[in-house]
């Protein structure tokens with residue numbers, strides 16, 4: 139499945155004022171219903187005026203957009219206090235799913251959200267168990283609906299997540315092919331996705347593959363030869 143980096147607005151992360159800083163390890167993810175389409179999601183995540191941010195968007199064809207490194211504190215779940223023993227925006231990855239109430243995730247979306255969950259759990263070394271909230275496995279990964287943690291009322295994700303399918307996929311599906319789709323950025327844990335290729339930058343360097351390759355984020359594939367022809371971009 140195509141995986142693209144679509145950066146969100148850089149200022150829409152973190153809770154400095156509450157003392158949580160801008161990033162930290164995660165121990166689960168919140169699955170959302172976007173109640174809209176890809177162009178709307180891209181506008182929202184990039185607009186400085188829309189006071190919300192999330193790590194991934196999953197389009198109906200299974201395309202994954204990553205908007206922020208997975209360790210950043212995004213603003214997606216309406217929860218920073220420790221009610222229910224979790225501070226969702228501090229401790230959980232946020233995943234939006236393109237589409238509207240009344241339409242379950244497509245098979246492609248379900249497969250993609252499973253892959254994101256597995257990748258994140260592996261990254262934070264929490265693969266011992268995958269459990270639905272309110273179960274919070276001590277060395278595993280918890281799977282949460284927005285409405286289960288939000289401090290204000292929301293129906294999100296409005297029954298669109300078929301948890302039996304997601305949990306079944308977490309048990310039976312491998313992620314070996316997915317691992318290639320991720321880039322590990324320099325410094326402390328910070329992960330970006332690109333479209334199926336991995337580069338491991340040297341410390342102090344920053345990767346911007348789309349720019350280096352002179353492609354837009356709409357491009358879903360480049361050849362191995364083209365990728366090999368460029369090196370990490372110094373910025």
Ligand SMILES: [Zn+2]
Nearest residue numbers: 170171284294
């Ligand atoms: Zn939501």
